[in-house]
Amino acid sequence: MxxxxxxxxxxxxxxxxxxxxxxxxxxxxxxxxxxxxxxxxxxxxxxxxxxxxxxxxxxxxxxxxxVNELLTTSQAAEVLGVSDTYVRKLADAGDLPIEMRGTHRRFRLEDLLRQRDRFR
Structure with missing residues (x-):
């Protein structure tokens, strides 16, 4: 960011x-x-x-x-206030939508904000 x-x-x-x-x-x-x-x-x-x-x-x-519209795993973790590992776990479980860019996960800001609201 x-x-x-x-x-x-x-x-x-x-x-x-x-x-x-x-x-x-x-x-x-x-x-x-x-x-x-x-x-x-x-x-x-x-x-x-x-x-x-x-x-x-x-x-x-x-x-x-x-903030870019597509964020890295580390940036997503910062937005959510959780660890990188937990973000990857959410993504792999299908609880957090991702877009793949080659072998890299990218997260839409709007999806992260929606997820963050669920945490609160």
Whole structure:
């Protein structure tokens, strides 16, 4: 994965303030302003912004980057938060769809996200 932006954790004070603002919101009441201009967000973008703010409020470092549509076994394991061996086991059991590229397994990001939701 290509992490283009990594930020350190916020201070505890800033994280507490951000957490209160994010968790105190209701429905779709999220406003994004860039250089004084309001920018409307669709549901997907709004969810992504809220997730970013939620993660920043946890007092942990956050990385933002691009993810290819087809991932290696190691990348799939990172997305799922499991070992490479477990990913191969899921794939071999037919519980996780794969695409073969020669002798290499490749995993679709959408399949991994669906599987990750099942883990939670």
């Amino acid at each position: 290509d992490f283009r932006f990594v930020t350190r954790a916020l201070s505890t004070r800033a994280a507490t303030q951000l957490g209160a603002a994010v968790h105190g919101r209701t429905g779709t009441d999220v406003d994004v302003h860039i250089a004084g201009s309001a920018v409307p967000l669709d549901d997907t973008a709004r969810d992504a912004v809220l997730e970013l703010l939620t993660q920043l409020a946890t007092v942990k470092a956050v990385a933002i980057g691009t």
